[in-house]
Amino acid sequence: DIQMTQSPSSVSASVGDRVTITCRASQTISSWLAWYQQKPGKAPKLLISAASTLQSGVPSRFDGSGSGTDYTLTITSLQPEDFATYYCQQGDRYPLTFGGGTKVEIK
Amino acid sequence: EVQLVESGGGLVQPGGSLRLSCAASGFTFSTFWMSWVRQAPGKGLEWVANIKQHGSEKYYVDSVRGRFTISRDNTKNSLFLQMNSLRAEDTAVYYCARAYSSSSDDAFDIWGQGTMVTVSS
Numbered sequence: 676d677i678q679m680t681q682s683p684s685s686v687s688a689s690v691g692d693r694v695t696i697t698c699r700a701s702q703t704i705s706s707w708l709a710w711y712q713q714k715p716g717k718a719p720k721l722l723i724s725a726a727s728t729l730q731s732g733v734p735s736r737f738d739g740s741g742s743g744t745d746y747t748l749t750i751t752s753l754q755p756e757d758f759a760t761y762y763c764q765q766g767d768r769y770p771l772t773f774g775g776g777t778k779v780e781i782k
Numbered sequence: 783e784v785q786l787v788e789s790g791g792g793l794v795q796p797g798g799s800l801r802l803s804c805a806a807s808g809f810t811f812s813t814f815w816m817s818w819v820r821q822a823p824g825k826g827l828e829w830v831a832n833i834k835q836h837g838s839e840k841y842y843v844d845s846v847r848g849r850f851t852i853s854r855d856n857t858k859n860s861l862f863l864q865m866n867s868l869r870a871e872d873t874a875v876y877y878c879a880r881a882y883s884s885s886s887d888d889a890f891d892i893w894g895q896g897t898m899v900t901v902s903s
Contacts, residue, residue: 676844709889711827718893719819719827724882730891762827766888769841771817771829 677701677765681774687782694750696777698763703743707767710739710748713776714759722761723748753779784808784892786878791897798868798901804861804878804894812836812856815881817890818863820874820899830876831863832887846872868901875899 678701688694698708706726711719721730723739726746736751750757758781763774790802802818818830831852832841840852851864861878875898879890 707888713827718877718896719890720893721882721889721891724886724889724891730882764827764829764889766886769832770843771832771888773827773829776826 676770677704677768677772679763679765679772679774681761681763681777683777684775685778685780687780688753689782690753690755692753692782694753694757694779696748696761696763696779698741698746698748698774700744700746700765700767704765704767706742707765708739708741708746709764709766710737711762711764712757712759713762719762750779784880786880786892786894788876788878788894788897791876791899793900793902794868795903796869796901799864799866800868800899802863802865802876802878802897802899804863806859806861806878806880809880809892811854811859813884815887816852816854816861817879817881817887818852818861819877819879819890819893820872821877821896822871822874825874828874833861834887835884865899868899870901873899873901 680699708726710723713719727739738749833852849867853862875896878894880892882891
């Protein structure tokens with residue numbers, strides 16, 4: 676199985692800050708990488724697919740990049756509604772696997 | 783409105799069975815891969831199973847293979863998860879989710895609200 680390692684597990688940041696979350700796969704996943712945002716008590720929301728494709732309606736302050744085994748989600752200017760937990764997920768091969776999550780908290 | 787609504791969760795004893803359902807609306811259900819994803823209380827997301835548009839391919843996480851069965855009824859726009867031999871570690875919120883395009887099975891853009899399954903004596 677492909678293991679997905681996210682870091683950091685949590686980050687404290689202020690509104691307007693730039694936040695970067697990384698995700699490392701245990702083997703190459705050929706950019707089959709998705710990012711989700713989840714708020715407490717809610718279902719996940721797909722932000723980015725195929726490593727860098729922003730989903731419709733997602734603000735442009737969210738940016739995905741990476742290739743091979745290493746991927747990054749950047750929030751260029753953190754907004755109040757962005758405080759949430761973020762997950763990466765590989766879709767290259769079964770079983771599909773998620774990272775452990777990164778909680779973005781208010782500083 | 784594109785929507786997924788799960789039902790069928792509840793409290794069940796270890797070794798018992800439960801069948802989850804997911805009703806889809808607002809899109810052409812038969813053209814998308816569908817998935818079940820679960821989340822144990824206070825934990826992260828875990829993919830459980832995927833099923834292809836007409837059910838010809840099914841995939842499972844190892845921990846449920848042989849105990850859970852994913853299925854669909856395209857005539858009723860419905861997805862199912864039959865869960866047998868339930869264990870305490872199956873306790874979670876179970877989400878139904880839709881692949882983000884009709885040609886993909888790798889990520890999911892529409893999610894239900896989730897249904898809670900509790901396995902306890």
